[in-house]
Amino acid sequence: xxxxxxxxxxxxxxxxxxxxxxxxxxxxxxxxxxxxxxxxxxxxxxxxxxxxxxxxxxxxxxxxxxxxxxxxxxxxxxxxxxxxxxxxxxxxxxxxxxxxxxxxxxxxxxxxxxxxxxxxxxxxxxxxxxxxxxxxxxxxxxxxxxxxxxxxxxxxxxxxxxxxxxxxxxxxxxxxxxxxxxxxxxxxxxxxxxxxxxxxxxxxxxxxxxxxxxxxxxxxxxxxxxxxxxxxxxxxxxxxxxxxxxxxxxxxxxxxxxxxxxxxxxxxxxxxxxxxxxxxxxxxxxxxxxxxxxxxxxxxxxxxxxxxxxxxxxxxxxxxxxxxxxxxxxxxxxxxxxxxxxxxxxxxxxxxxxxxxxxxxxxxxxxxxxxxxxxxxxxxxxxxxxxxxxxxxxxxxxxxxxxxxxxxxxxxxxxxxxxxxxxxxxxxxxxxxxxxxxxx
Numbered sequence: 001x002x003x004x005x006x007x008x009x010x011x012x013x014x015x016x017x018x019x020x021x022x023x024x025x026x027x028x029x030x031x032x033x034x035x036x037x038x039x040x041x042x043x044x045x046x047x048x049x050x051x052x053x054x055x056x057x058x059x060x061x062x063x064x065x066x067x068x069x070x071x072x073x074x075x076x077x078x079x080x081x082x083x084x085x086x087x088x089x090x091x092x093x094x095x096x097x098x099x100x101x102x103x104x105x106x107x108x109x110x111x112x113x114x115x116x117x118x119x120x121x122x123x124x125x126x127x128x129x130x131x132x133x134x135x136x137x138x139x140x141x142x143x144x145x146x147x148x149x150x151x152x153x154x155x156x157x158x159x160x161x162x163x164x165x166x167x168x169x170x171x172x173x174x175x176x177x178x179x180x181x182x183x184x185x186x187x188x189x190x191x192x193x194x195x196x197x198x199x200x201x202x203x204x205x206x207x208x209x210x211x212x213x214x215x216x217x218x219x220x221x222x223x224x225x226x227x228x229x230x231x232x233x234x235x236x237x238x239x240x241x242x243x244x245x246x247x248x249x250x251x252x253x254x255x256x257x258x259x260x261x262x263x264x265x266x267x268x269x270x271x272x273x274x275x276x277x278x279x280x281x282x283x284x285x286x287x288x289x290x291x292x293x294x295x296x297x298x299x300x301x302x303x304x305x306x307x308x309x310x311x312x313x314x315x316x317x318x319x320x321x322x323x324x325x326x327x328x329x330x331x332x333x334x335x336x337x338x339x340x341x342x343x344x345x346x347x348x349x350x351x352x353x354x355x356x357x358x359x360x361x362x363x364x365x366x367x368x369x370x371x372x373x374x375x376x377x378x379x380x381x382x383x384x385x386x387x388x389x390x391x392x393x394x395x396x397x398x399x400x401x402x403x404x405x406x407x408x409x410x411x412x413x414x415x416x417x418x419x420x421x422x423x424x425x426x427x428x429x430x431x432x433x434x435x436x437x438x439x440x
Contacts, residue, residue: 007046009066013039016268016317017077018070019084019261022092024062031059031092034081034147038068059092069261070268078147079211080261082140102141103128103148107208109135112169114190119197121169121190122204124161126152139211155210158244159203160188219245271409272316278410279357282402283394286383290356291315294347295414296370297361297421298339299429300328307432308343309425311417312355318420322352325428336362337369344373355382361418363388367395387418 013020015037022031035041050057071077085093085102093102109122126148132138142148155161162169164179164187172179173191182189190200206218226241261267276289293313300306306328312319326343340360358374360366367386374380386395392411394402404411 010042013042013068014070015039016070017074018068019077019080021067022063023065025064029088029090030062031090032081032084034077036074069265071261072268082142085141103145104138104140105148105152105211107137107204110166112166123163124152124207125163155207156186159207160186162187275409275413276316278408282404282410283385286357292353292355293357294355295359295417295421296343297425298336299425305429305432306339307425307429309421310347311421311424313417325424337365340366340369341373344370348377358382358384359414359417360386361421362386363395364399367397371397387414
């Protein structure tokens with residue numbers, strides 16, 4: 001492929017998470033990388049002033065073609081990159097890391113003494129390829145060591161685990177008190193019986209499933225456990241399971257088996273199409289695929305420094321160039337409904353494209369406020385819904401309600417928009433509060 005054609009291909013890449021694959025003149029894969037934004041990351045290779053004698057320059061000189069696989073989120077990109085590197089072992093993935101071998105995330109089963117009995121107890125560590133031993137369950141390689149370290153930190157917040165040596169384990173077992181990690185909640189401290197061996201092994205199994213991309217299986221299991229504890233009125237344990245569910249959903253959104261992306265390079269496009277189709281199927285009054293969806297949220301503290309946000313999805317994708325933030329002007333007491341009215345009135349004074357679907361974060365109160373604004377402006381033709389957090393209920397403009405399965409792609413799209421709108425409004429609110437505080 002000529003350089004001009006290659007650069008044109010780069011310019012057409014999406015600004016989305018994914019994995020990019022460089023090939024040489026013979027069509028052989030020479031480098032695989034991950035990106036938060038495919039277009040920005042790949043473009044940087046051809047725009048940066050790279051030292052002529054560097055390994056990166058040698059790589060760029062050999063690039064004749066590129067392919068990419070778009071994914072849902074950065075975590076999926078991490079897992080997919082590792083799987084592809086494992087399969088293809090590209091030359092420059094090794095050379096560009098100064099000849100250091102890549103890191104693996106490893107589950108290693110060790111013999112330890114617990115209460116005088118020898119048992120097998122797994123731990124989670126990172127290891128280079130040369131340090132792997134028989135019996136290790138390994139995930140990777142992660143050529144960027146920081147990625148592997150980041151993933152194990154995330155996993156540890158969900159499922160605390162041991163990473164200590166056998167000698168350290170025996171030391172604290174004899175002392176009958178946990179180490180610092182045990183006190184901090186980063187290890188579940190099986191050495192002193194804070195968790196049973198059986199429960200600890202179950203948690204390690206869930207870590208393994210997450211690293212294999214099986215988050216849905218883990219979440220389903222956690223939901224069953226949470227419901228079981230709730231029925232038994234063991235609300236403390238139910239709350240713990242709920243918190244783990246939230247962490248997994250927040251950090252990973254949805255781990256996917258990398259094979260899904262490899263088998264279907266258009267997986268993300270197919271999922272977006274499914275999401276939009278589900279919205280049309282389930283929301284009365286939405287008579288066509290929504291090209292533009294706007295989602296609104298309000299953030300304030302006792303009415304002070306109130307902010308609003310508008311997050312836009314164009315053809316099912318969040319379009320950051322279209323998102324807007326609002327500083328509440330006319331209300332300085334806690335009234336989310338009136339603040340919502342203000343934001344929408346100001347929005348529809350702007351010469352911006354009209355939405356096909358308007359979503360407000362909240363229930364009947366927020367929907368009522370939005371409906372009043374649309375009616376006053378003669379915009380009743382815009383389909384309006386609310387998304388109430390407690391049960392993720394969709395509230396229609398006539399206040400009737402729709403409850404979809406949590407796995408419904410349409411609902412998941414609305415949740416992503418709502419969560420982004422909430423984050424956007426809250427960050428702006430915090431910024432205004434800090435600014436006011438520093439001015440005192």
